[in-house]
Amino acid sequence: MSSTRQPRQVILKTAAEIEQMRPAGQMVGETLDELREMVKPGRKLSELDQYVIDKFKRLDVIPTFLGYQGFPHTICASVNEEIVHGFATERQLEDGDILSIDLGATIDGWVGDSARTFAVGSISEEAQRLLDVTRESLMAGISVARIGVRKGDIGAAIQEVIESAGYGVVRGYVGHGVGRDMHEPPSMPNYGRPGSGMTMRRGMVVALEPMATVGDPATAVLDDGWTVVTADGSLSAHFEHTVALREDGPAEILTQA
Numbered sequence: 642m643s644s645t646r647q648p649r650q651v652i653l654k655t656a657a658e659i660e661q662m663r664p665a666g667q668m669v670g671e672t673l674d675e676l677r678e679m680v681k682p683g684r685k686l687s688e689l690d691q692y693v694i695d696k697f698k699r700l701d702v703i704p705t706f707l708g709y710q711g712f713p714h715t716i717c718a719s720v721n722e723e724i725v726h727g728f729a730t731e732r733q734l735e736d737g738d739i740l741s742i743d744l745g746a747t748i749d750g751w752v753g754d755s756a757r758t759f760a761v762g763s764i765s766e767e768a769q770r771l772l773d774v775t776r777e778s779l780m781a782g783i784s785v786a787r788i789g790v791r792k793g794d795i796g797a798a799i800q801e802v803i804e805s806a807g808y809g810v811v812r813g814y815v816g817h818g819v820g821r822d823m824h825e826p827p828s829m830p831n832y833g834r835p836g837s838g839m840t841m842r843r844g845m846v847v848a849l850e851p852m853a854t855v856g857d858p859a860t861a862v863l864d865d866g867w868t869v870v871t872a873d874g875s876l877s878a879h880f881e882h883t884v885a886l887r888e889d890g891p892a893e894i895l896t897q898a
């Protein structure tokens with residue numbers, strides 16, 4: 642899930658606390674791997690949600706999104722022009738769709754938050770390129786993120802990949818700190834000016850989550866009060882990892898199996 646909230650105080654984590662965050666991150670990564678295998682034409686979004694509900698219940702994992710500010714599902718499922726925060730309805734996926742799944746898990750009080758956009762069956766070249774570029778922009782942001790760089794350095798790296806491909810960067814929804822709360826300070830925009838903004842410090846754990854659009858990145862919210870779509874109806878993709886700045890060198894991705 643992405644944040645619209647304003648920063649309060651950054652909560653730095655000790656190395657031991659970052660170790661405690663691993664199970665939640667791994668759970669999210671592993672579950673997204675499993676969902677990838679389930680995404681195909683004819684699959685209902687609600688079936689993907691139910692899979693996670695059952696798994697988390699079995700393993701005593703708290704579904705972070707369910708009930709968050711009233712959100713009614715365990716996954717966010719956003720199809721095509723939907724960017725983030727889509728509902729896991731009875732909608733059936735169709736060949737050529739793209740589906741963004743965002744998932745949060747809480748284990749031992751610590752949160753992991755990650756998202757990926759999947760191809761449903763065979764997708765257009767444009768859709769595939771959007772997925773590739775958005776994933777690449779996330780990895781570019783992660784590769785820049787380390788102790789001592791500025792927030793703007795990370796945002797600029799993400800923005801550069803997306804905009805140089807001719808795509809739009811969504812600005813109204815951003816990444817965020819992660820810890821015992823899903824949305825902690827600081828906000829982590831997917832755009833920025835190199836050398837500007839807060840200095841990244843040891844112990845910061847943040848979710849980086851670029852949202853890119855084929856067309857104009859202006860957004861609208863559907864009548865359900867949650868689902869964020871592109872205002873022009875163009876395709877959108879979303880990739881997210883929770884990463885930790887535990888030691889010098891590259892940030893560590895927590896949300897993979």
Ligand code: MG
Nearest residue numbers: 642743754755
């Ligand atoms: Mg998320």
Ligand code: MG
Nearest residue numbers: 642643754848
């Ligand atoms: Mg998030």
